[in-house]
Amino acid sequence: MxxxxxxxxxxxxxxxxxxxxxxxxxxxxxxxxxxxxxxxxxxxxxxxxxxxxxxxxxxxxxxxxxxxxxxxxAGLVPEDLWQAALADQAYCYCHDLMQPLYDTFKIKELDEKIAARKAVLDGPLKDKLAHATKLVEAAADGYVAGPTLSHGDLHLFSTLSTLTSGWLDGVPKDLLDSYPVLKAYRNKIASHPKVKAYYEKAENDDDVRRAYKPDA
Ligand SMILES: N[C@@H](CCC(=O)N[C@@H](CS)C(=O)NCC(=O)O)C(=O)O
Structure with a gap:
């Protein structure tokens, strides 16, 4: 292929x-x-x-x-249909989580964009991150859809890493310090041997992807 x-x-x-x-x-x-x-x-x-x-x-x-x-x-979609749906649930929620920030992308003027993002951080994003915390807390095995890594985990990991990468003007790199459950979860997925190996590759050594590493 x-x-x-x-x-x-x-x-x-x-x-x-x-x-x-x-x-x-x-x-x-x-x-x-x-x-x-x-x-x-x-x-x-x-x-x-x-x-x-x-x-x-x-x-x-x-x-x-x-x-x-x-x-x-890649064998990352659980065979069990309920667990597969849980993985999709987490995957889809990442879009909802980011939507209030996506809405700020069209703002051209930097100060205006940062002010709009502050309103998102103080408002809808807090609520979304609180719900994401509950999602992760409910994940008995540490993954969002059963005992192993799924696409739901990869999307949530990538979303949380982007949020703390500094790429989004106005979104602080220490955002997850207020969300210790999400911070620990992001670190756990980043430490998965295959995920970790991906960010050790030379082509992935850039400013944004450095936030995708363990303990970033
Ligand atoms: N729902 C689509 C959205 C794709 C989308 O918005 N892509 C953006 C980049 S993130 C794009 O292609 N922008 C350039 C353009 O529309 O010309 C998806 O998830 O793939």
Missing amino acids: AIKLYYFGLPGRAEVARLCLHIAGTDFEDLRFSFEDWSKFKAKMPFGQAPVLEVDRKLLAQSAAIDRYLAAK
Whole structure:
């Protein structure tokens, strides 16, 4: 199978897919383009958006579809249907968690953006992180969907790591200090041998991904 993944250099909406491919040990072309080069790819993408996965010249868009497909191939979707649904639940919640911040992306002026994000941090994000804490506390085995790592964990890990990476102007790197359960959980997933190995690779040694390492 010839596999390519198209996305910007950032972790963003492609990091779960990259992690799944890495965990499965799949050879793939990781096409990381700059914002300037995006126009060269946009027309080829099914919805004019990235990420897109190419498998033997067939294109698949929408990060949730890509991640579910690659997670299944990597053995990360639990066989038990209830546990698989729990993994999806955590996965989907990450989008809800980030939505109030996504809404600030369109603000051009930096001070205005930071002020809008402060309102998000003091309001909806607190509530979302409190619910995420309950989700993790309910995870008896330390993973959100049973005794082993799933795509739900990878997405929650990636979301929490992005939040503390400093990439989002106005969101402090020590945000999770107020959420010790989430901080410990993020560290646990970061310490999973296969996840840890991914962030030890030279191509993943960048400012944002440094926040994806254990004890970051
Ligand atoms: N629901 C889509 C959203 C994709 C999306 O918004 N991608 C953004 C980057 S994160 C994009 O392609 N932006 C460039 C554009 O729309 O021209 C998914 O999850 O894949």
